[in-house]
Amino acid sequence: xxxRQHFKPHTxxxxxxxxxxxxxxxxxxxxxxxxxxxxxxxxxxxxxxxQVRQTWRNIQLAVESVGGTLENVVKTTTFVTSMECISAxxxxxxxxxxxxxxxxxxxxxxxxxxxxxxxxxxxxxxVLD
Numbered sequence: 290x291x292x293r294q295h296f297k298p299h300t301x302x303x304x305x306x307x308x309x310x311x312x313x314x315x316x317x318x319x320x321x322x323x324x325x326x327x328x329x330x331x332x333x334x335x336x337x338x339x340q341v342r343q344t345w346r347n348i349q350l351a352v353e354s355v356g357g358t359l360e361n362v363v364k365t366t367t368f369v370t371s372m373e374c375i376s377a378x379x380x381x382x383x384x385x386x387x388x389x390x391x392x393x394x395x396x397x398x399x400x401x402x403x404x405x406x407x408x409x410x411x412x413x414x415x416v417l418d
Contacts (some may be wrong), residue, residue, distance in 0.1 A: 298354040301347055302329050310351045312340050316416040317355050321368070323407040332353040333357040337369075337377040340409045345381055359385060365394035368410045372398055378409065395402045 290313050302309075302325040311318045324332040324343035331380035344375025349359050367378055375396060382391045393412075 294355075296351075298350060300327055300350045300354070300415050302327055304389055306394060311354050312417075315417045317352060317357065317361070317417060319348055319351040319415065320412040321366075321410040321412040322351070323402060323410050324406070329401050329415055334406050335408075337371075337379065339373040340407065341374070341377045341381045341395050344409055344411050345385060348413050351413070355396065355415075355417065357415050357417050360390075361390075361417055362392045362413050363416050364392055364414040367396045368399050369396060370401055370408050371400060374408050375414050388397070 294312045296310040296312070297304060297308055298310065301322075304320070307320060309320050322344045324340035325347070326332060326343070331340075332343035345359075348362065352358060352361055369375065369378065374417070378396065382394075386392070402408075
């Protein structure tokens, strides 16, 4: 069984009861992220694109906390409260991965997230070189 390291980076929103990032061997598991700042302020209430951008910023901070970059992300799962959020999700992914090298991902529509004002949550898996 690989050694596991648990991280709660100070650059990310604080959490109670779980780690934002777990590194097992060279695989990094990033908890579902929403559009919160480190101070737990929601970015972009009612604006899916702003929420997707902040959510990806949190994923970037998570992977950087263990020495990686967004290029290390190999899989995402995106939860949206409305299929209307998909175009914002695709737009931001295309900007972040302009060479068409975005990681594979799944998008699931759900009734609501644990933070009711959040419209998007993304969890990610990364592999470090």
